[in-house]
Amino acid sequence: ELQLPDHLELSEFFRKTYEPTGAFNGKQFAGGRSWAGARPELRVIGYDVDGVAAHLGLLRRYIKVGDDDLLVAELGLYGVRPDLEGLGIAHSISVMYPVLQQLGVPFAFGTVRQALRNHVSRFCRKGLANILTGVRVRSTLPDVYPDLPSTTRVDDDVLLMVLPIGR
Numbered sequence: 001e002l003q004l005p006d007h008l009e010l011s012e013f014f015r016k017t018y019e020p021t022g023a024f025n026g027k028q029f030a031g032g033r034s035w036a037g038a039r040p041e042l043r044v045i046g047y048d049v050d051g052v053a054a055h056l057g058l059l060r061r062y063i064k065v066g067d068d069d070l071l072v073a074e075l076g077l078y079g080v081r082p083d084l085e086g087l088g089i090a091h092s093i094s095v096m097y098p099v100l101q102q103l104g105v106p107f108a109f110g111t112v113r114q115a116l117r118n119h120v121s122r123f124c125r126k127g128l129a130n131i132l133t134g135v136r137v138r139s140t141l142p143d144v145y146p147d148l149p150s151t152t153r154v155d156d157d158v159l160l161m162v163l164p165i166g167r
Helices: 004-021 023-027 089-103 114-124
Strands: 042-048 052-066 067-082 105-112 130-132 137-140 151-155 158-164
Touching: 004 023, 004 052, 004 067, 004 105, 042 089, 052 089, 067 089, 105 114, 114 130, 114 158
Parallel strands: 067 105
Antiparallel strands: 042 052, 052 067, 105 158, 130 158, 137 151
């Protein structure tokens, strides 16, 4: 449903939101691109008089948990405009929660850097989610970045935030 002007506005929002965490993190949103590795299936976008205020994306995917392939919801592309920090993740996820229930997924998850531990811990204290450590996350870098090889990477230094939905 997003039109080109929407993607351009989101691209600028993500560039400004992610660039302070590393130059590459902002670079991936150049040229009006409003997604990272994959386009979100659903988005929650908060607007105010200054434009995009917050964003949270959702993509259903199969992941392997033990020997089982489970269809779950991956949450990502989370961002809150700096002047609104401290008001975002709980609101964003509370808006997304009914949608997650409608999708019938057993849980939603998102990976975050260790530097965001305190930020997501505040949300998890309310009992809506759990933070798991020591979980090995394997992902494939998509072949969309000419300066990066399309390889499988393993990341052992992320936090996994898990939101129980159906179980």
